[in-house]
Amino acid sequence: MPVLNRHLSSLLISAALTVVPFASAWADDDSGALSFVTQVQATHPVPVSESDRMAPLLNEVAQDDLWQRIRNGFTLSELDSPLVARHEQWYANRPEYVARMTERAGRYLYFIIEEVEKRGMPTEVALLPMIESAYNPSAYSIANASGIWQFIPSTGKDYGMKQNWWYDGRRDILSATRGALNYLQKLHDQFGDWQLALAAYNWGEGAVQRAQDRNRARGLPTDYASLTMPEETRNYIPKLLAVKNIIASPWNYGLTLPSVPNQPYFTAVTTKEHMDVQVAAKLANISMGEFLALNPAHNRPVMLQNNTNTILLPVDKVNDFYSNLEHFDQPLVSWQGYQTRKGERLDKVAPRFGLTVEKLISINGLSARAKISSGQTLLVPMRDGDADYEFEAFNLHLAPNALAMTSSKKSKDSKGSKSKSKERSKVALLSKRDKSSKRSTKVSSRRETPARGTKLASLSRSGKQSTTRNSKSTRRLHVASNP
Numbered sequence: 001m002p003v004l005n006r007h008l009s010s011l012l013i014s015a016a017l018t019v020v021p022f023a024s025a026w027a028d029d030d031s032g033a034l035s036f037v038t039q040v041q042a043t044h045p046v047p048v049s050e051s052d053r054m055a056p057l058l059n060e061v062a063q064d065d066l067w068q069r070i071r072n073g074f075t076l077s078e079l080d081s082p083l084v085a086r087h088e089q090w091y092a093n094r095p096e097y098v099a100r101m102t103e104r105a106g107r108y109l110y111f112i113i114e115e116v117e118k119r120g121m122p123t124e125v126a127l128l129p130m131i132e133s134a135y136n137p138s139a140y141s142i143a144n145a146s147g148i149w150q151f152i153p154s155t156g157k158d159y160g161m162k163q164n165w166w167y168d169g170r171r172d173i174l175s176a177t178r179g180a181l182n183y184l185q186k187l188h189d190q191f192g193d194w195q196l197a198l199a200a201y202n203w204g205e206g207a208v209q210r211a212q213d214r215n216r217a218r219g220l221p222t223d224y225a226s227l228t229m230p231e232e233t234r235n236y237i238p239k240l241l242a243v244k245n246i247i248a249s250p251w252n253y254g255l256t257l258p259s260v261p262n263q264p265y266f267t268a269v270t271t272k273e274h275m276d277v278q279v280a281a282k283l284a285n286i287s288m289g290e291f292l293a294l295n296p297a298h299n300r301p302v303m304l305q306n307n308t309n310t311i312l313l314p315v316d317k318v319n320d321f322y323s324n325l326e327h328f329d330q331p332l333v334s335w336q337g338y339q340t341r342k343g344e345r346l347d348k349v350a351p352r353f354g355l356t357v358e359k360l361i362s363i364n365g366l367s368a369r370a371k372i373s374s375g376q377t378l379l380v381p382m383r384d385g386d387a388d389y390e391f392e393a394f395n396l397h398l399a400p401n402a403l404a405m406t407s408s409k410k411s412k413d414s415k416g417s418k419s420k421s422k423e424r425s426k427v428a429l430l431s432k433r434d435k436s437s438k439r440s441t442k443v444s445s446r447r448e449t450p451a452r453g454t455k456l457a458s459l460s461r462s463g464k465q466s467t468t469r470n471s472k473s474t475r476r477l478h479v480a481s482n483p
Contacts, residue, residue, distance in 0.1 A: 066109055066260040071248055073116075073123030076194055076241065079225070083235055087242035092253040097134075098246070099258070105135040106260045107293060108148065112177055119185055122194060124244050128180075128201075131239045137171050137296035147171040147296070149180035159183060165299065165365075167307035172297040174268070174310070195224035195237055203233040266294050266312040269321065275332045277301050283328060284313050284321040299365060300379055302335045336382045342374035353380040 078084075091098055112126045129148040133139035140146050144153060147170040153163055159179030161169030169175045187197035187205055200208040211229060212222040220226055224237070250257050277298055281291035292298075294312040303311070313321055338349065349372075350360040361368060364378050372378070 064262055066113065066262040067247060067257055069262050070109070070113060070123045070126060073113075074244060074248065075122040076124045076244065079195075079238060079241060081238050083238035084241050084245070087235070087239045088245055088253065091242060091246055092255065095255055098255055101130055101134045102260075103258050104293075105130065106258055107265050108135065108137075108173055108177075109260060110262070110264050111173065111266070115177055115181055119181055121181065121184070121188075124240060125181070125184060127240060127243050127247060128198075130243050131236070137173065137293060147176045148173070149176045151176065151179070155183075162307060164307070166302075166304050168297050168299055169308075170297075172308070173294070173312065193224065198237055198240065199224055199227070199229065199233050202236040203229060264315055267315045267318055268310050269313055269318060270309050271303075271305060271311060272309065273332055274305050275303050276334055277303060279328075279330075279332055279334075280311060280321075283324040284317045285324070286314065286317055290314070300335075301363065302333055302379070331382075334382050335379055337377040338380045340372050340374060340376045340378060344372065344374075346370075346372060349378065349380075355380070 108129075109126060112129075113123060116123055116126050129135045132150045133148045135148055137148050139148065139150065141150065145151060146156075146168060149170075151159070151161065151170040153170070156163060156170040156176075156179070159182060161172065161175050161179055163169055184197060184201055187200045188194060190205060191197050191200060191208065196208060207229075208227070211227040214228075215222045215226060246253055246255060247257070277291060277295070278288065278301060280295075280303065281288050284291065294314070295303075297308070338353070340349065346357050346360055346366075350357045353360075355363075360366075360378065360380070361370070363380075366372075
C-alpha cells in the first residue's frame with residue numbers, strides 16, 4: 001500500500017475510533033447542573049458525509065505536502081474520452097520521464113500554485129507546464145516558443161516579457177507564470193468555460209471563436225466536446241487530465257512522486273549591479289545548473305541590471321549570498337564587448353581572447369556557419385582564464401537534445417487573435433535540483449544588495465567604456481578596441 005494511502009488509512013481509522021472528549025459531552029441543564037443524559041445522547045453517531053470526514057485529514061496532509069494541496073484544488077470536469085486513458089498509459093510506461101519532470105517541477109510549483117490560488121483558478125492549471133514543456137525552463141521549440149509556458153516572442157511581449165540578446169523574459173519564472181495565468185484568465189472570461197479556455201490557450205482564441213461560429217450557423221452546440229478542432233488540441237485537455245489523474249493517485253499507475261514540501265523553494269533577491277552568472281552562483285554557494293534552473297532567462301554569462309534587477313535563489317542560500325557579497329573583493333563582471341572590423345573572421349578573434357571558435361560561438365549564441373559583420377559586438381572575456389568554465393548552459397535553448405517533447409507556438413492569427421500551432425521539438429534537460437535543506441522564507445520577500453558605487457553603462461551599447469568602484473576593488477566593463 002502506498003505511503004500516502006497508508007497514512008490516510010491510519011488517519012481515518014484513528015478518526016473513527018476517536019471518542020467525544022468527556023468534558024464536551026456534558027451540558028448545563030435548566031438548574032445549572034451538568035446533565036449526564038446529554039452526555040449519553042452526544043455519543044450517538046452523527047451522520048456526516050465522506051467528504052466531511054476526509055476534509056480535516058486531507059488538510060492535515062496538505063499542510064506538509066504540496067502535491068496534496070494541489071489535489072485538494074482539482075475542479076476541472078472529467079472528459080468521457082478514451083484519449084485520457086491513452087495518455088495515462090503513455091506516462092505510466094515512462095516512469096523515468098515522469099520522475100525527471102516532477103523533480104524539475106518541485107522548484108517552481110509552490111510559487112505557481114500560490115499564483116493560481118490567488119486567481120481562484122483550478123489547481124490543474126499548475127500542471128499545465130507538464131504538458132507544455134515537461135517543466136523544463138529551457139524548453140525551446142522550432143516554432144520559437146520558449147520557457148515552461150511556451151510563449152512565442154510576440155505573445156511574450158504582449159504580456160510584458162522583455163526579450164533581447166541578453167535576456168529572454170519568456171523563460172523568467174516569475175514574469176512568464178504571471179503572464180500565462182493572466183492570459184488564461186482572459187480566455188476564461190471570454191469563453192466562460194475552462195475547457196474552452198484551455199483549448200484557446202493551445203489553439204488560439206480566434207480559432208476557437210470561429211469554430212463556435214461555424215457550429216452556431218449549423219445549429220450545433222458550441223461546447224468544447226462539440227467543436228471540430230485539430231488533433232493536437234483535441235489531445236491537449238485529455239493529456240492534462242491524464243497528468244491530473246496521475247498526480248491524484250500515482251500508485252494506481254505504478255509511479256512515485258518526489259517529496260515536495262508545501263513551502264517556498266526560492267525567494268527573490270533584488271540586485272543593483274551587473275554581475276556574472278558564475279559569480280552569482282558562487283556567492284550563493286550553489287551550482288551553475290541550479291542557478292540557471294532558477295534564473296533561466298539569461299542568454300549570456302553576465303546579467304545586466306537594466307534587464308532585470310531580480311534573481312531567484314533557494315531560500316536557504318540567501319544569507320550565504322549576502323554574506324559572501326559583502327566580503328567579495330573581486331570584480332563582479334569579467335566580460336567585455338569586442339567590436340569587429342570589416343572582414344574579420346571568428347577564427348582570428350577567438351584566439352585573441354583565449355577562446356576556441358566553438359566556445360566563442362557558444363558564448364554569443366551564433367550558428368556554426370555565422371558570418372560576423374563589420375562593427376558587430378561580440379561578448380569576450382576580459383582576461384584569459386575567465387572562459388574556463390562551460391558556456392553551453394547559456395544556450396541550451398539553441399541546442400536542444402535527446403528528450404522529445406511537444407512544445408507550442410503562440411502567435412497572432414490572421415484576424416488578430418492569439419493562436420498556438422504545436423510543433424514537435426526536443427527540449428534540453430537541466431541538471432537535477434541540488435538536494436537542499438529547509439525552505440521557510442516567503443517567496444514574495446525581497447531584499448536589496450548594497451550599492452557599490454556608480455552605475456555601470458549597459459553592455460548592450462557598444463563603443464563606450466565605464467567603470468564602477470568601491471573601497472575594495474575597481475570593476476571595469478568596457479568595449480575592447482581593435483589592436
